[in-house]
Amino acid sequence: MLKIQNLTKVYEDGTVALKDVSFEVPDGEFVAVIGLSGSGKSTLLRCINRLIEPTSGQIWWNGIELSEVSGEELRRARRQIGMIFQHFNLVNRSSVLTNVLSGRLGYTNPLASILGRFPEADIKRAHASLARVGIDDKADNRADELSGGQRQRVGIARALMQEPKMILADEPVASLDPALAHSIMRHLQQINKEDKITVLCSLHFLDLVQQYSTRAIALNQGKLVFDGTPKEINDEKFIEIYGREAERIG
Amino acid sequence: MKDEKKNGRFPQYYKTGVIILALFLLYAYGLQVTKVNLEEPLEPQRQENLVSLIRSFARPDIFAYETETRRTAVSLRMPCPETIRGSQVSIEGRQLLMVPNCATTTQDPITITGSGFLPNAEILVAWTPLGSTSTRRLADFKASDTGDVSITFTMPDIRPSEEPQAIELVEVVDRNIVGLSDTTYEALDKIVETVLMALMASTIGTLLSIPLSFIAARNLMQNVKAPMTGIMSGIILLPVLGGGAFWIGQQLVRPILSLDGTFLPALQTSLEALGFVGNFIFVLIELAFLLLPLTLGGLGAFVATSIGSRFGQQVTMRAPATTVRILTFVTTLVGTAVLFILLALALVWVNVLGIREFVPEGGWAQLGLFLWPGLVLGLIAALLTLRAPAKHHYPIGLVIYNATRTIFNAVRSIEPLMMGFVFVVWVGLGPFAGIMALTLHSMADLGKLFSEEVENIDEGPVEAITATGANQLQRIVYAVVPQVTPSYIAYIFYRWDINVRMSTIIGFVGGGGIGFVLQRNINQILYTRASVMVIAIAIVVIVLDNISARVRSRII
CATH class of the missing domain: 2.60.40 (Immunoglobulin-like)
Structure with a gap:
């Protein structure tokens, strides 16, 4: 269970990215986070694993107050929360296998990992994760030799290495063409259903929201303006979320 | 509207005129200050001297x-x-x-x-x-x-x-x-010495600058924050553990390094059979012993700061706010006093502004002198902590970043020639002094360049690795190092190139290498020999330049 209470983020330049946002996510849900660019979706996701420090408010997750922990405890919490990025954020000059293994850094002996040593079990797990997203044959390629869709699959494999209980996906398909987008979304859906991993996924296209998510929350200028099932997003709600000038497609 | 425009344009011309006039005056004054004298170079005697100099250099003493x-x-x-x-x-x-x-x-x-x-x-x-x-x-x-x-x-x-x-x-x-000719053989001998000097200085300088470059990178340090209890208990433990480990190291190596010891001479004799490789191994072993106190001291300091920060973190996380407040107050008081006393003792030791005249002799007496001012300062600092929230995390990372940057810039601004002079005083004439001077300068210079390289990386992978629960060191190794490796290697070659050129100059103050011989030849008016040295330097610089360009293009 993820519980967010009165979450507010004000950046140093005065931009209010999140304003008093509260909502709850029961375990196992696939939550789509929607809203215009700059509405605070990325900030919300990054506040949850504290890549961005919230200004005020609480984030509770399975009995841990995520907004309060620091140091070792924060790292322990983070390793159970996988993250997938719009621009994949792979280390281009490293091999695919190394990129995937790096998902394991929160678990391994720090000294051994710095020397590049991973336990045999982790290497097996890395190959299994790659096989799961269908690119085990690329394990020894350099990450920048892969296509966009393949790179995002490496990103998913890296997140899987964390044995996550929750996955935060920040616009995972915004840099991909529509055909690939569905393939990536299906992988996320499969992970959500088979492994019972909660997924929070920010999305731009409403058809993807309708097709894959079990629930949607919407942000507009940092405020929560919608919380319900995707089907509840009617034309009226749509204007509330995206503003009057937006046009509904898909 | 039109009038406004006209009025607006006039001052523009006026401004340009003033700037031109100011520049004119500046250059006129510059000419006077720099004593530019066009008659002197036209004097027949001087022209003759120049011609004979050029002709000597044009006839290098290469062959026998x-x-x-x-x-x-x-x-x-x-x-x-x-x-x-x-x-x-x-x-x-x-x-x-x-x-x-x-x-x-x-x-x-x-x-x-x-x-x-x-x-x-x-x-x-x-x-x-x-x-x-x-x-x-x-x-x-x-x-x-x-x-x-x-x-x-x-x-x-x-x-x-x-x-x-x-x-x-x-x-x-x-x-x-x-x-x-003998001159050519000497030039070959010395240019090899110069290149190796530059190589060793570049290598050691690089090894030292890599870890420092991460400390001097803003993007890695700005998120490093710690509660005051952690910072201060680290500072309190620093002299105890760091100094203690240093002292233990000294006690350990003293019997080995003492002049009447038998270990080192015996080792040297047994390694002599291996020739220069044996000597190299011997120097490495000796160096390891010499550096043991420093290494142990550094390790002690590291342990001190990690215990301190771990303690601070645990206390801040678990203890109630009042306890945290009291601990912060006490550690800040003591820590600030310790920091002040350490700094004061260091300044006294260096004798800044002749301060030694005004303080008593002996460490304990000086400690007594600085104790009370230190405690007063500590009290002020401790009172200041009360203004922040009890569990406030202070940006210690930025403090370390700024300190490292300042040191880099200061060291970089001192000419290697000057450093060469200082090291010649310390370790005597010869290439060793040159190596040390170049190493120090390379370290600061590369440290700054490297850290700027770190600041320019793609933050995406760092974010991704952070999200996996990796710690700072793992983040550096997995997200930063792969991104900066190519440019680091390119810089190392670039620096080697610079060091070859600099080591020719360092010879002028007795720092070994070809510069030493070059200066001797110039002083003795043996220009045909000096010419050979100049040619040798030019060839090496051109060759190195080519190699480094090629290596760079291949790696990136």
């Missing part, structure tokens, strides 16, 4: 020659008899007339004229004193286009004898290259 010579002898008497006359000689078509044919003092001018020599032949006037085997050089000159000769000289000393003595005109008939 074997010359084929032809001798024409004429006899000379010392001292002069009652009647003074000239001597005349005619051999194989060469005529010589020497007037006078005798010398009584070293001031008497003697003139030789003649004809029938090879046109433009190089001729040496030589004298072999009676009973001596070595020949003395009296004068050098060249025959004219038509083979005529004319030279006036004096005798360097007078060796009276009954017999006439031979003055020989040694004429160069032919000249063959038989190999490389």
